[in-house]
Every structure is written in C-alpha cells, then in structure tokens.
Amino acid sequence: MTAAEVSEAAQEIEKLLALHPKGFDLSLDRITRLLAALGNPERRLPPVIHVAGTNGKGSATAFSRAILEAAGYSVHVHTSPHLVNWHERYRLGARGGKGRLVSDPVLADAVRRVAAANAGQKVTVFELLTAVTFLLFAEHPADVAIIEVGLGGRYDATNVIARPACSVIMPISLDHQAYLGDRVELIAAEKAGIMKRGCPVVIGHQEEDGARDVLVETAERLGCPTSVYGQDFMAHEEYGRLIYQDEGGLADLPLPRLPGRHQYANAAAAIRAVRAAGFEVPEAAIEKGLASVEWPGRLQRLAGGKLSHHGPAGAEIWIDGGHNPGAGQVIAEAMAGFEEREPRPLFLIIGMINTKDPVGYFQAFLDLAEQVFTVPIHGSDAGLDPVALAADAASAGFETNATSSVAEALGLIAELTQEDPVPPRILIGGSLYLVGNVLAENGTPPQ
Template structure:
C-alpha cells in the first residue's frame, strides 16, 4: 500500500496545500474535528520537544494524540493515540484501514505520500477522543501538510538553522519565514532561542497575527544549576530533575515544552507532572546509548555505542557538545561512524567533531537511493584533516574497530541521518515504542 500511495505523485516532496485541502474536503474535513492542537515547527529539536510535551501532559493525566515524522523503523511510530494511562502506537489493522480509506477517497488524484499519511492521521485522530493533539511539522511550515489547522491552542518553534535549502531557501530569514507561517491569529507562539535574523521574522509574524509571543531568554529562561533543570518565567521558578535524554540541548528542549504548557491557560499542570515528564520523556536516536543488542556485541569489548539522528550542522554541534560532556566525565577515544543523505552538508556536520576525533568511518545508508556515496562523505572528512576510512556498512565498521589496539575501549558515535539511525535500531532489535 505504501508503494501504491507513493506512486500517486512523481516527487517525494512537493510542498503545497492544494492537494491536502482537496482530500480533506472529500474526507468531510476531519481537521475540523480534531482535539485541541499544539503545532510544532523548527529545524532541530521538534521531536524531543514533542516527547517532553507528551510526557508532561500524560503525567498530568491527560489523553494525548501525537503525529510525528519521520519514523525510524515502523510507520506506526508516526501515529500515537491518546488513552487513559498513556498513549499507544496505532495498531497495524487500524492504520491500514485509515490509509486505505484515504486512498479510496483520493481516487487516484495526485498526492504525495506524506499528504496521504497526514490525512490518514487526521481521519484517525478525529475518531478518537483526546484532550490534546501534538502535531509536528514535516518540512518547513507554510506549505507543510499539517498547516491546515486554523485555530491551534499554541504554535511552537524549536531552534531554526540551515537545512532543506532546496525547499525552504538558503538564508535563515527565508527558512524562518517558512516555519513562522504556522503562527495563527491570537494563538500564543512559544519559541526557543533563535539566531537574530530568525527571531526578527518570528516577531514580525507574531505581531501580524496578534499572537502573544513567549521567547526563550526574554519571557522565559531555562538553565542548568548543580545538574538540575531550573526554569523561570513571570509566574515563578521551578527546580526540576535533569532530563533523562542526554545533552545540554535537552534542557533547552524541555524548557520549550514547559514554557508552552505554561502559556496555555486551559492547562493546569502541577509541579509533579512537570518533573515526571522531564525525567521520563524518551526519544530514540537522539544521543541514545545502546546498552544492549547485536551491535554492541560486534564492537570492541567494553566500548560505548551512541546513536544520534542529527544530520545538519546544528545537529552535529549539539551532538559534539554532548560528547564533550561525556569526555569530561570519562575519557575515551572517539570514533564517528557517519552516513548521510546526498542533499546534506557533510562538511558542516563533520566539522563539529574535528576537535574531538580524527577518526571517521564513512558508510552507506542501506535502502536509500538518495544517500550520499561514502567516498564523497570521506572526502569531506579528509578536507577537515580527519583520518577517514570507508566501510560497506555499520557491522563491517564495527568489525574494523575490533582489530585496532585500544588502551581504553572506544566511544563510538553512529550519526548523520535518521534513516541510518532507523537501520541501526532495526538491526539492533531496539525498535521505538
């Protein structure tokens, strides 16, 4: 079925709302029957922010639907249905019915797969009661298929940086304009810290839509004190335990989620729910340590294996910062096994690791025709002065490392693409849930 739906449009990505509006009308407008929506855009941190929002809301006893993309291992990961006691991924049979219903209703008209998937999500969510729907933008915002919700509870903008320039423009001003277009009339907009040119666009759009703006570093603040998360806004200060998700950037993502829920007046969430949500939120392939599984057994004895789906310069920066924190705690030699898609900035991504390691292993991404050839990725690493090898895959790369003499077992980061991360999780038998 996925193959049939994917064949309805010659391009995998074709940003437009026309086809979406047409299909939603034929489906009798499920987007008008959704639970209250929190709409989340941004370049990096969208998924983690949604994970914190969901965990906090569920800790407060609320039923939470969530729509995210892309998936790592199974398409079901994109659709989470809220129910008492926590959400569940949609089952295979119900998801098949939703996609088939959209396929029949569309009647062969041009449609991208993401549009079909989003329409199926709206149709599903409209049939299941919930207190809130967390809706993650797929790409950009202005012409993203999710941007058909006219009156969200709030809009959220995670950190903006350069990515997908072929669709969103090659300047931060242009990219911010695409993402800020999810801001709606009178709905509060909550934003992470942004580069000045991106922040200027967000402020302008918020004024145009008369949307109250809650910006990090201005209306709210988050920081780390003695290893704990400290959040402050005009309603007071919260001292919370650190996120389970690793990295300094996760304090910022958690802060963005907290600021969002405190800006929405309809929610009354207590301190205990905020803390439980921050501590318990999980999001695979975001500086995730693989503590068991087939891959760990393949690497050098005693090694650490970390997995991160970061695939742009900013994603590389936060992963490198997290590795720097690890190095300060326990020093180990670092090896980066990297695979990237062909439209990504390999040099911008890898440059972040130049001060941490000189050892890069470039690999292909299985099953991805548009993946960057490993030799091209290797050339980018060599230009940065790194020692680089080419390996046919993750397993072969780990086998190569077992033949090296390490005085201390290495720390291994597998990174560069969510598609690569999905392959790793599937091979390692650690699927997201």
C-alpha cells in the same frame, strides 16, 4: 507487533509509494481537497500543539507528551519521519496513561480509506499520510494532539489547523535550502507560517538573531500572545538540577532524561508550550515528565542488541539522527560533555543523504573525534556513496575510512582499539534513515 501485523499497513503504504511522488511538493491545495473528501477531520481534533523548527522539534514534542501524560492527559502525537516502522508516526492517546503506537489493522484501514477518498488524484505520499493523521486523531478521542511539521511550515501538509492551541518554533538553522531558502531569515519566515492570528506562540532558543527577529515580528504582526526563550522563559543547570523560570516564577526540576545541554532549552520550550496551550501541569507532573521522557534515535545509547556485539567490548555506542551543521554542533557539545565526565576516545560512523552539508556537519567534531568511518544508507535513493562521504570528512580534516556497513565499521574500530586501556565511545549518525537501519538491524525498534 508481529512481522505479519506490520506488513498489512506497510503493504498499503507501498501501494501509495508506487503511485504517487515520495518527495515534497509544498502546497496546501491537494491536502485541502483530500481532507474535504474525508469530511474535514482536521476540524474535529482536540486542542493542537503544532511544532516546527530545524532542530529540536522532536525533543520538544517528546517533552510535551511526557509532561502532559504525567499530568493525566491523553495525548495524540504525530511525528515524521519514522525510524523503522510506519506506525511510529501515529501515537494514539490513552486515558490516564501512556499513548501507544497505532495498531496495524487500524492504520491499514485508515490508509485504505484515505487512498479511496483521494480517488487517484495527484498528491504526494506525505500528504496522504498526513491525512491519515487527521483521520486517526479525529476518530479517537484525546485531550490534546501534538503535531510535528514535516518540512518548513507555511506550505507543509500539517498546516491546515485553523486555531492551534499553541504554535511552537524550535531552533532554526540552514537545512532543506532547496525548498526553504538559503538564509536563516528565509527559513524562519517559512516556519513562522504555522502561526495563526491571535493564537499563542512559543519561540524556542534561537542561535541566530535574524531568525528570532523574523519569528517575533511575525507573531507581533498576527497579534499572537508570544513567549520567547531567554526573554519570557528560560532554563539553566544549577547544582545538578534544571532551573526553569517564566512569569509564574522559578521551578527546581530534575535534569532531563534526554542527554545533552541543548535539551535544557528544549525542555523549557515544552513546559512553556503546554502552559501557553492552556493545560494545567503541576510541578510534580513536569518532574515526572522530564525524568521519563523518551525520544528514540536522538542521542540514544545502544545498551545491547545484535549489531552492538560487532563493536569493541565495553564500548559506549550512541546513535543520533541529526544531519545538519546545527545538529552537528549540539551533538558534538553533548559528546564533549560525556568526555568531561568520562574520557574515552571518540569514533564516528556516519551516513548521510545528498541534500545535506557533510563538511559543515563534520567540522563540528574537529578536535573531538579521532576518526570517521563512512557507511551506506539502506532504504533511501538519496544516500551518499561512502567513498564520496569519506572525501567530505577528509576535507573537514579527519582521517577517514569508507566501509560497506555499520557492522564492518564497528569491527574495524574493535581492531583499532583492542590494545587501548579504555574502550572507545562511538557515535553512529548523520541521518535518521541510518539510525532506522541501525535500530532495525540491532533488533531494537521504537515501541
């Protein structure tokens, strides 16, 4: 996709951003009105797997897509936010092969039609872009659509699907408290809002008993066939293999291509979800899906590119968009696993927005990372000043250094470690916006 092609859809969306609120205003009234003006495309979708959760929903979406495509199904996928280009939010299924990001002319046309149908009425940009999802997915045939919730669940703009083939709730932790509540039970109740009476529900691994109890109670009240991780399905590593189990028996599978032990439970939820949704997925397709799955910006290793050259020679550079304490814990666990296999000094390069809990995020890396470098985020008005973020890292117990860019931070780490016998391991993260900045500057956007 050339820069000129990208710009057509981007220009149409920029027009919307200039006219309508960019943030969230949780309600279903506006999206319902808009979809009616479009002829209710949400009623003409293929079977939908609807995915919510604080952490892991993107991974569950990626695993589900990879498994279904390996089994020969054509799969539409909606995710948000994007990392570099708006097109990443819309992947259109292809018969007998991998789906592709929507082409620029098709996306630009859909955006224009949605804007025209809205006729200037009050609406948020996320609602407009969600309407684009339903329009695209209704007009392009596919066997299944995987739709990721934007924020929460109950009043998220995606929650107009009357009869999902399966609702999936991934791990829940504190995030977006201003919108969803300040206790995991309240957040779980919001995310449980995507469950529909009598429709299958898969509940992924929940660290918090309170969250799991709310989800199970809601599913039971709605009469949903329910599968709960650790009770009805589970997965663990054994001799370098992933052992998955549900009522159908055991499956001996390859470890997921996505790194980190937390991905075992995410993969298990995806396997259970596609089965609960009624799709036939032979074990060979699951094996192929786990081995081929891709999820940009989540524990993704930068193997080259313009930006990586600023770092130390031989450094291992990872990026991850996780941005809350729960995500910090699973990312830190993954880094600890890398350390066990191949010891290297770990440095953090972090940028965050002002709605997050920086201290809680940083605390997950205590006794693991040597130093924190903070950076600004481009493209978000909510980015924390690097000096303020460095103060948060210091209060969590780290030696810190506020810098003006990721390139500068990488250069400083190169200077610090130039005499070290082992090149360092570097994690760049704290925000999906920052990860998008890095992928764009590195010249390696998602495809």
